Amino acid sequence: MSGANLPIRYPEEARLSDVPEISSLLSSDEALQLAKWDETRLRELLGEMHASELAELLLSCRKDEERSRLIESIPDELLGEAMLELPEGMQEDLLTDFDADEVEEVVEHLDSDDAADFLQAVDKGVADEVMERLEPSDRREIEQLMSHDEETAGGLMQAELFKVRTGWSVEKVLQVLRRFGREIENLNYVYVVNDEDLLEGVLSLHTLLFAEPDVMVTDLADRDFPRVLAGQDQEDVARIFEKFDVLALPVVNDLGELIGRITADDVIDVIHEEATEDMYRLAALSDQDDLAEPVTITAGRRGVWLMVNLITAIAASLVIAQFEATIAQIVALAVLMPIVASMGGIAGTQTLTVIVRGIALGRVTFANARRTLIKEVSVGLVSGLVFALVIGTIASLWFPDLGVRLGAVIAAAMMLNLFAAGLAGALIPLTLKRLNIDPALASGTILTTVTDVVGFFAFLGLATLFLI
Amino acid sequence: MSGANLPIRYPEEARLSDVPEISSLLSSDEALQLAKWDETRLRELLGEMHASELAELLLSCRKDEERSRLIESIPDELLGEAMLELPEGMQEDLLTDFDADEVEEVVEHLDSDDAADFLQAVDKGVADEVMERLEPSDRREIEQLMSHDEETAGGLMQAELFKVRTGWSVEKVLQVLRRFGREIENLNYVYVVNDEDLLEGVLSLHTLLFAEPDVMVTDLADRDFPRVLAGQDQEDVARIFEKFDVLALPVVNDLGELIGRITADDVIDVIHEEATEDMYRLAALSDQDDLAEPVTITAGRRGVWLMVNLITAIAASLVIAQFEATIAQIVALAVLMPIVASMGGIAGTQTLTVIVRGIALGRVTFANARRTLIKEVSVGLVSGLVFALVIGTIASLWFPDLGVRLGAVIAAAMMLNLFAAGLAGALIPLTLKRLNIDPALASGTILTTVTDVVGFFAFLGLATLFLI
Numbered sequence: 010m011s012g013a014n015l016p017i018r019y020p021e022e023a024r025l026s027d028v029p030e031i032s033s034l035l036s037s038d039e040a041l042q043l044a045k046w047d048e049t050r051l052r053e054l055l056g057e058m059h060a061s062e063l064a065e066l067l068l069s070c071r072k073d074e075e076r077s078r079l080i081e082s083i084p085d086e087l088l089g090e091a092m093l094e095l096p097e098g099m100q101e102d103l104l105t106d107f108d109a110d111e112v113e114e115v116v117e118h119l120d121s122d123d124a125a126d127f128l129q130a131v132d133k134g135v136a137d138e139v140m141e142r143l144e145p146s147d148r149r150e151i152e153q154l155m156s157h158d159e160e161t162a163g164g165l166m167q168a169e170l171f172k173v174r175t176g177w178s179v180e181k182v183l184q185v186l187r188r189f190g191r192e193i194e195n196l197n198y199v200y201v202v203n204d205e206d207l208l209e210g211v212l213s214l215h216t217l218l219f220a221e222p223d224v225m226v227t228d229l230a231d232r233d234f235p236r237v238l239a240g241q242d243q244e245d246v247a248r249i250f251e252k253f254d255v256l257a258l259p260v261v262n263d264l265g266e267l268i269g270r271i272t273a274d275d276v277i278d279v280i281h282e283e284a285t286e287d288m289y290r291l292a293a294l295s296d297q298d299d300l301a302e303p304v305t306i307t308a309g310r311r312g313v314w315l316m317v318n319l320i321t322a323i324a325a326s327l328v329i330a331q332f333e334a335t336i337a338q339i340v341a342l343a344v345l346m347p348i349v350a351s352m353g354g355i356a357g358t359q360t361l362t363v364i365v366r367g368i369a370l371g372r373v374t375f376a377n378a379r380r381t382l383i384k385e386v387s388v389g390l391v392s393g394l395v396f397a398l399v400i401g402t403i404a405s406l407w408f409p410d411l412g413v414r415l416g417a418v419i420a421a422a423m424m425l426n427l428f429a430a431g432l433a434g435a436l437i438p439l440t441l442k443r444l445n446i447d448p449a450l451a452s453g454t455i456l457t458t459v460t461d462v463v464g465f466f467a468f469l470g471l472a473t474l475f476l477i
Numbered sequence: 478m479s480g481a482n483l484p485i486r487y488p489e490e491a492r493l494s495d496v497p498e499i500s501s502l503l504s505s506d507e508a509l510q511l512a513k514w515d516e517t518r519l520r521e522l523l524g525e526m527h528a529s530e531l532a533e534l535l536l537s538c539r540k541d542e543e544r545s546r547l548i549e550s551i552p553d554e555l556l557g558e559a560m561l562e563l564p565e566g567m568q569e570d571l572l573t574d575f576d577a578d579e580v581e582e583v584v585e586h587l588d589s590d591d592a593a594d595f596l597q598a599v600d601k602g603v604a605d606e607v608m609e610r611l612e613p614s615d616r617r618e619i620e621q622l623m624s625h626d627e628e629t630a631g632g633l634m635q636a637e638l639f640k641v642r643t644g645w646s647v648e649k650v651l652q653v654l655r656r657f658g659r660e661i662e663n664l665n666y667v668y669v670v671n672d673e674d675l676l677e678g679v680l681s682l683h684t685l686l687f688a689e690p691d692v693m694v695t696d697l698a699d700r701d702f703p704r705v706l707a708g709q710d711q712e713d714v715a716r717i718f719e720k721f722d723v724l725a726l727p728v729v730n731d732l733g734e735l736i737g738r739i740t741a742d743d744v745i746d747v748i749h750e751e752a753t754e755d756m757y758r759l760a761a762l763s764d765q766d767d768l769a770e771p772v773t774i775t776a777g778r779r780g781v782w783l784m785v786n787l788i789t790a791i792a793a794s795l796v797i798a799q800f801e802a803t804i805a806q807i808v809a810l811a812v813l814m815p816i817v818a819s820m821g822g823i824a825g826t827q828t829l830t831v832i833v834r835g836i837a838l839g840r841v842t843f844a845n846a847r848r849t850l851i852k853e854v855s856v857g858l859v860s861g862l863v864f865a866l867v868i869g870t871i872a873s874l875w876f877p878d879l880g881v882r883l884g885a886v887i888a889a890a891m892m893l894n895l896f897a898a899g900l901a902g903a904l905i906p907l908t909l910k911r912l913n914i915d916p917a918l919a920s921g922t923i924l925t926t927v928t929d930v931v932g933f934f935a936f937l938g939l940a941t942l943f944l945i
Contacts, residue, residue, distance in 0.1 A: 190686075197665055255742065256665070256742065273741040276745065277745065284756070298827075307856050308859040311827050315860055318819065325815060325816075329815070337805070348791060350815065351925075359761060359766075361760075
C-alpha cells in the first residue's frame with residue numbers, strides 16, 4: 010500500500026478555511042432531502058459522522074420536526090452522545106417523544122456518566138421505568154452518579170475505571186487488564202486501592218508497560234497523584250487539571266474511597282462552558298442564551314437584564330434631574346456629562362474583568378485581595394490624573410466662555426470617577442465572591458450604575474458649586 | 478500497610494475552602510525567611526513543589542530581587558517549567574540574568590516544545606550560544622519547533638512521540654517501545670508512518686495492550702484519527718480536541734509527514750488563554766494585562782484603550798452639541814438621553830458577546846451568518862418594541878408637561894437604537910472576522926460608539942422635530 014495516495018481524512022478545520030465549518034459530511038437540507046428518497050444511504054452517512062458533527066447537524070435544522078425526522082435515522086450507538094451535545098432546552102423538547110424502549114436502547118450505548126446525564130434529561134416517569142429495567146449493579150452505579158450536583162466533580166465523573174488491589178504484581182494487573190479492561194475508553198491510568206477501597210495511588214499505563222512482571226504495584230504507584238473530592242466544584246477540577254497536567258483525575262468520596270474518574274476531554278468541555286458562562290454574565294446575558302433558540306425566547310431572557318439596566322439607568326437619570334436648573338443655565342454640561350460617565354464605565358469594566366477572570370483562574374484569592382484592590386485603585390488614580398488633564402484641557406478649549414473653570418470641574422469629576430471605577434471594579438466581584446455569589450453575575454450592571462451615578466453627581470454637583 | 482491512616486496529599490483545592498489558595502507548601506515570605514537560615518531545607522521544600530506551585534510562589538513575591546533570590550534555590554529540573562508559567566514580561570526580566578551555562582542546565586530538563594519556548598524567552602545571544610552546544614539532532618528539532626508561529630499547532634506541538642513503521646507487528650512495537658519509549662511523557666498513542674514518514678494511522682496504547690502479538694499494526698491503526706496541520710491556529714486545535722474527545726493529536730506538515738504531537742494538557746492551557754484573550758478584548762483590555770505587573774505599566778496599557786474611548790465619547794458629545802438649542806429649551810431631554818444610549822449599549826453588548834463567543838467556539842460561521850444576523854436583528858426589534866412602550870409610559874408620567882409627545886419621541890428613539898444595537902452587535906464582529914481581524918478586538922468600543930451616536934441623534938433629533 011503506497012502512502013502517498015492514501016485517502017487521508019482531514020477534519021474540515023484542517024483545510025485552513027477562514028472560518029471552519031462544522032458538519033463536514035452533509036448539510037441539514039441535504040440530509041432531509043435524502044430522508045425522502047434513500048433512508049438506507051442517509052443512515053449510512055449519519056453512522057459515519059462523529060457525535061459532535063451530528064449535534065451540529067441537528068442544531069442547524071430550522072424546526073423541531075426536522076430534527077425529530079433526522080433523529081429517527083441516527084444509529085442508537087451515536088444518538089445519545091449527539092443529543093447530549095445539544096443545548097439543554099432543545100434536548101428536553103426532543104426527548105419528550107421518547108418512550109422507555111427507545112431510551113433504554115440509547116442508554117445501553119453510553120458510558121455511565123453520559124447515561125446518568127441522559128436519564129436526567131428525559132421525563133421522570135420514563136427514566137424511572139428504564140432504571141428499573143437495568144441490571145442492579147448498573148442501576149446502583151447510575152443512581153450514585155445522578156445523586157451528585159451536575160457542576161461538581163461527582164457530576165462530571167464516570168464510574169468506568171480500572172482498579173487493582175495493593176497486593177497485586179504487575180503481571181497479575183496485565184492479565185486482569187487484558188481480560189476486563191477492553192471496554193474502558195481512554196484507559197490511561199490504573200488505580201491502586203486497598204481492601205477498604207481507599208485510593209492508595211495511581212499508576213500510568215505507560216509505567217506499567219515498562220515495569221518488570223514481578224514488581225508489586227504498590228511500589229510503582231504514584232501516591233502523590235492529585236485527586237478530587239466528589240463535591241468539588243467543576244471549576245476547581247479544571248484548575249487542578251491545568252495545574253498538574255494530567256490526562257485523568259481520580260474522584261474520591263469524603264472517606265477517601267475511589268468512586269470514579271474524570272478524563273481530560275470532559276474537562277475541556279467544562280472549561281469552555283465556564284468561560285462562556287463568565288463572559289455571558291459579564292455581558293448581562295443569561296448563560297442559557299443560545300444561538301439556536303427562537304427569537305422570542307432569546308428576547309425574553311435578555312429582556313430581564315435589559316429591565317434591570319433600565320431601572321439603574323433611570324436611577325442615574327434621577328441624579329441628573331437634581332441638577333436640571335444648573336443644566337438649564339449651562340447647556341455645555343449636558344454635552345460633556347456623558348464623557349465622564351463613559352470613561353468611568355470603561356475603566357471600571359477593565360478592572361472588573363481582570364478581577365472576575367483572576368478569581369475564575371484562581372489567581373485572585375482572599376489572601377491577595379488586599380494587594381489586588383490597592384493596585385486597581387492606584388491604577389484608577391494614575392489614569393484619573395492623566396485623563397483629568399486631557400479632558401480638562403479639551404473642555405476649556407471647547408467652551409472658551411467657561412474656560413479654565415469648566416476645565417477644572419470636569420477634571421475633578423473625571424478623577425473622582427476613575428478612582429470610583431477602580432474601587433468598585435475590584436470591590437464588587439470580591440464582595441460577591443465573599444457572599445458566595447458568582448462574581449461575574451450582575452457585576453457589570455452594578456458597576457455601571459456606580460460609575461454613572463458618581464460621574465453625573467460629581468460633574469453636575471461640582472458645576473453647581475463652582476460655575477453658577 | 479493500613480490504608481485508613483495513609484498520608485493522603487490533597488491538592489490545596491481539595492479542602493473545599495471558599496476560594497482555593499495556590500502555593501500550598503509555603504508562602505513567599507516564609508520561603509524568603511528560610512533562604513536566610515536554612516538554604517538546604519528551602520531547596521528540599523521547593524523540590525517537592527509542582528512547577529505551577531513554584532510559579533505562583535514567584536508571582537506572589539513583591540520584588541524582582543526576591544524572585545531572583547528564590548530562583549537560585551529552585552532545582553534545575555523544575556525551574557524551566559516554573560519559569561514558563563510566569564507572565565511573559567516577568568519571564569524576560571528574570572531571564573536577563575541567566576548566562577549560557579545556566580540556560581543550558583535548565584533546557585536539558587525540558588521537553589522539546591518547552592525548550593523551544595524557553596530559548597525564545599532568553600537573550601538572543603545566550604540562546605544562540607546554547608543552541609550551538611546542543612547535539613545536532615536536538616538542535617535541528619528545536620530549530621524546527623522555533624520556526625512555527627507560537628499560536629499555531631506547530632508552536633504548541635512537541636517533537637517527542639513514538640512512531641512505528643507500517644510493516645511492524647504488535648510484538649515488535651512492544652519490544653521497541655520497552656526499549657525507547659520510556660522517556661516519552663504521556664505516551665498514549667503510537668503513530669504509524671510509512672517509509673516516507675507520511676502518517677498512516679494512530680494506535681492507542683490501550684489497543685496495543687489488548688492485541689495479539691502477531692497482528693500487524695496497519696490492521697489495527699485508526700486511519701480516520703483526526704490530525705492537524707502545523708500552520709493551523711491554536712483555536713482550531715482546541716476545537717478539534719473538543720470535538721473528537723481525544724487525549725493527543727498528531728501534527729503533520731503540508732506534505733502529510735508526521736512532525737509532532739499535541740497533548741490535551743497543553744490544550745487546556747490554550748483554551749484558558751484564548752478565553753481570557755476574548756474576555757479581555759471585549760472589555761477593552763490588552764491581553765498582556767496582568768495582575769502581577771506594576772501599576773504604571775497597567776495604567777499605560779489600559780490608558781491606550783481609555784484614550785480610544787475618550788475619542789469616541791467626544792464624538793458622541795459632538796452629536797449632543799448639535800442640539801444645544803433644543804436642550805436649552807427642554808432640559809428634560811438631558812435627563813432622559815442617557816437612558817436611550819445606555820439601553821442600546823447593553824443590548825448591543827449582549828448580541829456582540831454571543832456572536833464573538835459563537836465565532837470562537839465555531840458555532841457562528843459564514844455559512845450561518847445570515848441566519849444569525851436576522852435572528853439578532855429580530856431580537857432587537859422585539860425588545861425595541863417592548864422597551865419603547867415601557868420607557869414611553871415612564872417618560873410621559875415623569876414629565877407630565879410634555880406628556881405623550883415626549884413619550885412617543887423617546888419610544889421611537891429607543892426602538893431605533895435597540896434595532897441598531899442588534900444590527901451593529903452582529904455586523905461588527907462578522908465584518909472584523911471577514912477582514913481577518915480578531916472579532917473580539919475593539920468591537921466593544923465600536924459598538925458603544927454606534928449605540929451612543931444613534932441613541933443621542935435619534936432622541937434629540939426627533940425631539941427637535943416634534944417637541945419644539
